[in-house]
Amino acid sequence: MTGHAARKAVLVLTNTEDGTADPVIHHLQEREVPVVRMDPGDFPATMKIEASLGSEAWTGSIHDTFRGVDLASVRSVYYRRPSQFTLTDGMSGPEQRWAYREARMGFGGVLLALDRPWINRPAAMSAAEYKPVQLTTAVRSGLAVPRTLITNVPENAVDWATAQPGPVIYKPLGGAFHVEESKTHIVYANQIEDLETLRDPSLSLTAHCFQQWVDKDHEARVIIVGSDVFAVAIRTASEAAYIDWRSDYASHEYEVVEPPPEVREGLRRYMDDFGLTYGAADFVISPDGTWTFLEVNPNGEWGWLAEDCDLPIGESIAALLEKGSR
Known part of the structure; x- marks a missing residue:
């Protein structure tokens, strides 16, 4: 140049x-x-x-x-x-x-x-961080999503959870990190063991997200960089990580995989809808091979997967930035 x-x-x-x-x-x-x-x-x-x-x-x-x-x-x-x-x-x-x-x-x-x-662009990321918007966009994009409830009404939560055919999990809507009295706490997804606990009046104090538990063999993180897609299966060896793999990285085993064509196409429609160039998508893969969408973090981490799996994610991002506007 x-x-x-x-x-x-x-x-x-x-x-x-x-x-x-x-x-x-x-x-x-x-x-x-x-x-x-x-x-x-x-x-x-x-x-x-x-x-x-x-x-x-x-x-x-x-x-x-x-x-x-x-x-x-x-x-x-x-x-x-x-x-x-x-x-x-x-x-x-x-x-x-x-x-x-x-x-x-x-x-x-x-x-x-x-x-x-x-x-x-920050505006695109901001819009894409709202989980309810993510889920409706995923549905429009042709991706499978879990049954989901957002409520602050305890009776509504109990009735909905009781009607589900299997277990129910709670997931934070705004990210896992919570700061209280200058201490950082991490709130992972967790399975609701006793549905009667959902009658707690404190549930009315804010919005809560509950999802149907999806039959799981393992999970996958899919990194999208422009037209490049890098997918890694994440298998875990601990009970906590089986519910939420972020809770125990030491238990992970990784394998580079190829998403089904319909998942790749759905993710492309999803990214185009939000105007995103980069995203880190998380999926549950069921024993029958079905990929179920959980979320796309528009600024999600990728470094540890690139290092462990020798994936050229950094090179792909650099290539797009280099192309830029010359």
């Missing part, structure tokens, strides 16, 4: 501890593609923005003490795991809320105005 196109950089937006971005950056560097890694969380404490609106686009730069990027020189954006904005100490609560909103709308808005390929 020569000339102006050769100078266009991939902008990687993530926190300093995100190891998953490292192999992507490595492969971009091997391709001699300029990379600028920054954490928006450094704004405004140690990061500055200088942007002015031209005839069609914003021009200027974003920079911190060590690095910077010219807005016109960005070819693509890899949006991974940026941290929260760092606000100045001493602000009152209302001042902090106002400053945070202005940082989000100003700094974030300039970045979002970059008319470049993103993996993935």
Whole structure:
């Protein structure tokens, strides 16, 4: 590459501890593609923005003490795991809320105005994180999904669970991590042993998600990167991991597999519906070979599978970012 196109950089937006971005950056560097890694969380404490609106686009730069990027020189954006904005100490609560909103709308808005390929655009990821929307989109895409109830009415939960032909599991709607009194707790999916516990009045305090237990031989994680699909069967050797494989990684056995054609086609329709370039999809595979959709995390992890199974996921992401907008 020569000339102006050769100078266009991939902008990687993530926190300093995100190891998953490292192999992507490595492969971009091997391709001699300029990379600028920054954490928006450094704004405004140690990061500055200088942007002015031209005839069609914003021009200027974003920079911190060590690095910077010219807005016109960005070819693509890899949006991974940026941290929260760092606000100045001493602000009152209302001042902090106002400053945070202005940082989000100003700094974030300039970045979002970059008319470049993103993996993935934050707005697309935000829409795709809602599990009820995921499930209806999966159904429209031709994928099998479990029977599901979302409720905060204890009697509704008991009646629905009792009517199911088999066991029922509880799944958190907003992710597994829960912070309480500065301690991080992980809430895994779990099987409801005694349906009468669903009569607990505290169930009325928020929304809860219950799903029919799907007859399971094993599970699979499917990584979608553009038109590339990488699927790995996950078999477990512990009771806890059999319910939720995230609870015991040490019990895993992995095998690279090929999803059925109808699953690949359904995932393509699903990704197109949300406007996603990347996703990590989870499926239950029943003893009869049926693949049942659980979810697609639009920013799900892939690094450990790429390493254990020698899959070129990092190279695939780097290739899309390199193609970008030259």
